[in-house]
Amino acid sequence: MTITQLQYVLAVAEHQNFTLAAQKSFVTQPTLSMQIQKLEDELEIQIFDRSKKPIQLTEIGKKIVDQARNVVNESGRMQDIVDQQKGFIGGEFKLGIIPTVMPTLLPMFLKTFIKKYPKVNLKIEELSTENIIQRLNEGHLDAAIAATPLEHDHIKERVLYYEPFVGYTTETHRLYEKKELKIEDLDIDDILLLEDGHCFRDGVINLCKTPKSIEEDHFQLESGSFETLIKLSNENLGMTLLPYLHTLDIKESEKKNLRHFEAPRPAREVSLIFHKSELKMQIIEALRNVIMSVVRGAITFHNVEIISPVSK
Amino acid sequence: MTITQLQYVLAVAEHQNFTLAAQKSFVTQPTLSMQIQKLEDELEIQIFDRSKKPIQLTEIGKKIVDQARNVVNESGRMQDIVDQQKGFIGGEFKLGIIPTVMPTLLPMFLKTFIKKYPKVNLKIEELSTENIIQRLNEGHLDAAIAATPLEHDHIKERVLYYEPFVGYTTETHRLYEKKELKIEDLDIDDILLLEDGHCFRDGVINLCKTPKSIEEDHFQLESGSFETLIKLSNENLGMTLLPYLHTLDIKESEKKNLRHFEAPRPAREVSLIFHKSELKMQIIEALRNVIMSVVRGAITFHNVEIISPVSK
DNA sequence: TAAAAACTATCAATAAAACCTATAGTGAAA
DNA sequence: TTTCACTATAGGTTTTATTGATAGTTTTTA
Numbered sequence: 001m002t003i004t005q006l007q008y009v010l011a012v013a014e015h016q017n018f019t020l021a022a023q024k025s026f027v028t029q030p031t032l033s034m035q036i037q038k039l040e041d042e043l044e045i046q047i048f049d050r051s052k053k054p055i056q057l058t059e060i061g062k063k064i065v066d067q068a069r070n071v072v073n074e075s076g077r078m079q080d081i082v083d084q085q086k087g088f089i090g091g092e093f094k095l096g097i098i099p100t101v102m103p104t105l106l107p108m109f110l111k112t113f114i115k116k117y118p119k120v121n122l123k124i125e126e127l128s129t130e131n132i133i134q135r136l137n138e139g140h141l142d143a144a145i146a147a148t149p150l151e152h153d154h155i156k157e158r159v160l161y162y163e164p165f166v167g168y169t170t171e172t173h174r175l176y177e178k179k180e181l182k183i184e185d186l187d188i189d190d191i192l193l194l195e196d197g198h199c200f201r202d203g204v205i206n207l208c209k210t211p212k213s214i215e216e217d218h219f220q221l222e223s224g225s226f227e228t229l230i231k232l233s234n235e236n237l238g239m240t241l242l243p244y245l246h247t248l249d250i251k252e253s254e255k256k257n258l259r260h261f262e263a264p265r266p267a268r269e270v271s272l273i274f275h276k277s278e279l280k281m282q283i284i285e286a287l288r289n290v291i292m293s294v295v296r297g298a299i300t301f302h303n304v305e306i307i308s309p310v311s312k
Numbered sequence: 313m314t315i316t317q318l319q320y321v322l323a324v325a326e327h328q329n330f331t332l333a334a335q336k337s338f339v340t341q342p343t344l345s346m347q348i349q350k351l352e353d354e355l356e357i358q359i360f361d362r363s364k365k366p367i368q369l370t371e372i373g374k375k376i377v378d379q380a381r382n383v384v385n386e387s388g389r390m391q392d393i394v395d396q397q398k399g400f401i402g403g404e405f406k407l408g409i410i411p412t413v414m415p416t417l418l419p420m421f422l423k424t425f426i427k428k429y430p431k432v433n434l435k436i437e438e439l440s441t442e443n444i445i446q447r448l449n450e451g452h453l454d455a456a457i458a459a460t461p462l463e464h465d466h467i468k469e470r471v472l473y474y475e476p477f478v479g480y481t482t483e484t485h486r487l488y489e490k491k492e493l494k495i496e497d498l499d500i501d502d503i504l505l506l507e508d509g510h511c512f513r514d515g516v517i518n519l520c521k522t523p524k525s526i527e528e529d530h531f532q533l534e535s536g537s538f539e540t541l542i543k544l545s546n547e548n549l550g551m552t553l554l555p556y557l558h559t560l561d562i563k564e565s566e567k568k569n570l571r572h573f574e575a576p577r578p579a580r581e582v583s584l585i586f587h588k589s590e591l592k593m594q595i596i597e598a599l600r601n602v603i604m605s606v607v608r609g610a611i612t613f614h615n616v617e618i619i620s621p622v623s624k
Numbered sequence: 625t626a627a628a629a630a631c632t633a634t635c636a637a638t639a640a641a642a643c644c645t646a647t648a649g650t651g652a653a654a
Numbered sequence: 655t656t657t658c659a660c661t662a663t664a665g666g667t668t669t670t671a672t673t674g675a676t677a678g679t680t681t682t683t684a
Contacts, residue, residue, distance in 0.1 A: 085372040
């Protein structure tokens with residue numbers, strides 16, 4: 001049994017296809033086939049059920065793959081240990097960010113981070129929460145920024161900040177005249193929302209569970225951005241909720257439509273998440289420190305009270 | 313980096329000697345030297361400080377060795393998973409047993425165990441607690457039977473039984489006339505004890521901390537067996553304490569000298585211990601079940617009350 | 625239903641590696 | 655100084671991993 005063989009197994013398990021797995025592993029298909037056969041012979045089991053299309057894992061194959069991931073992770077940690085000892089923060093680092101955080105947060109910390117850690121080769125990808133979880137589990141992402149809590153078994157979460165929601169109303173809206181909004185004021189049926197990852201914090205309302213107030217029959221939000229929501233709202237289709245950081249760069253003319261909430265403000269929890277194996281933890285910590293410091297600056301400057309997290 | 317290279321590193325770390333490590337790894341010394349050099353080159357660090365004699369680990373080398381052990385353990389678990397899935401209980405299993413448990417316990421469970429699990433190739437070795445811990449950590453033992461609690465970070469303990477101590481007096485002894493002993497009756501200075509692993513249970517008296525009442529100046533117990541203690545006691549050198557199971561096969565003529573304790577009886581905790589990585593856990597569980605069932609039989613048959621453990 | 629496409633297994637050849645024997649080098653002990 | 659105990663290096667051999675070509679199989683397409 002070799003680490004390479006285990007990596008091949010992981011590749012096939014992921015792609016359910018020997019040919020593709022071979023490409024991703026930068027070897028030819030026969031190489032991969034033979035190495036996996038060798039491993040199967042050595043363990044005297046079948047890892048893959050090749051009769052099914054696409055290829056499936058056998059019952060024991062699933063367990064083997066889980067364990068193979070452990071071994072590969074542990075072997076990867078070797079280089080981490082060396083880097084940590086040398087105080088070296090560098091190498092490739094793949095970060096996923098959910099769409100509703102990407103445009104506001106990324107510009108805030110990116111420059112600072114690459115200046116402070118020039119040897120880190122940061123690869124950032126905009127991904128849905130679902131894809132992020134999958135790729136973290138497969139080891140194709142080193143960390144990600146997403147709305148939490150997610151409560152996935154293999155994923156650890158470190159809160160970066162709580163981002164209050166701000167109401168956006170228009171002149172014709174029933175709440176336009178209010179100076180501050182209360183949670184009770186909201187009517188779930190007249191709020192425009194994006195589909196993904198907008199959860200109110202525990203103890204308030206969980207909007208994730210009643211995802212879209214715009215019924216699919218009427219129309220659908222394609223690549224839902226908050227810009228779109230603001231425009232829809234401007235068309236008097238209802239009010240909307242914007243994460244605080246987004247309100248910092250909307251048009252001056254639209255700022256009059258913003259309505260903050262009374263405390264306790266509804267907020268979303270935004271966290272840095274990563275696999276529980278804690279590979280590349282030095283870079284994750286570095287990233288976390290940079291982000292937390294720039295966000296702290298951004299939010300205290302604008303005098304917004306951050307509500308402390310509710311412990312579960 | 314290969315698993316083999318990591319195994320070589322572990323061997324050298326253990327033996328502090330390339331030549332010996334090579335022998336133990338069943339390769340020649342140059343093979344081992346070159347593979348370790350390759351790994352050091354790949355990681356761009358020195359794992360060993362070859363200038364010191366015997367060879368020492370560098371600062372980072374210690375961390376590398378710890379992690380190497382993780383990787384090797386995780387890869388070893390692969391076969392475990394296969395065995396478990398197949399319901400196969402077999403293969404080599406190395407068990408350590410402390411001297412004061414060996415002669416009474418081994419005959420009780422060995423036959424039953426090898427009959428029930430004929431495919432397990434059991435290798436049993438009598439070892440001191442200290443050696444047991446070391447070998448468990450190095451992966452040279454799969455499990456061991458020892459007096460607990462030990463409270464070692466990397467070692468897990470599963471209690472097998474509580475074995476009461478029984479007093480052994482002789483006619484001239486001040487306690488000979490008593491039918492049942494009390495703990496308060498004991499005078500630490502007139503009890504003959506072995507050096508190793510005889511601990512009274514938590515909450516009673518810990519005899520480990522006052523190891524030998526026979527001063528080293530006078531004489532020393534070589535390979536201390538309870539037979540020796542009984543003989544010394546018969547010479548009127550004092551009373552002694554015997555673990556309950558030992559009292560089952562002393563001479564008929566000597567049984568009149570036994571004095572049980574009043575409840576709560578002082579007892580030693582005897583456990584099956586193993587590395588926290590839980591390799592070969594199926595065999596460990598099998599062994600535990602066999603031992604617990606035979607011990608339960610032995611002790612209930614003789615109508616001895618087992619004191620329930622004190623929770624910490 | 626035949627042809628094409630997509631995919632995996634097998635084979636023989638080659639490149640890479642792991643390993644060996646022999647020996648040189650090195651520091652400690654005699 | 656010599657010996658001893660050990661590790662490193664060199665060159666050759668064996669083993670293993672990988673490849674390109676191709677056969678076999680199933681699914682998709684025409």
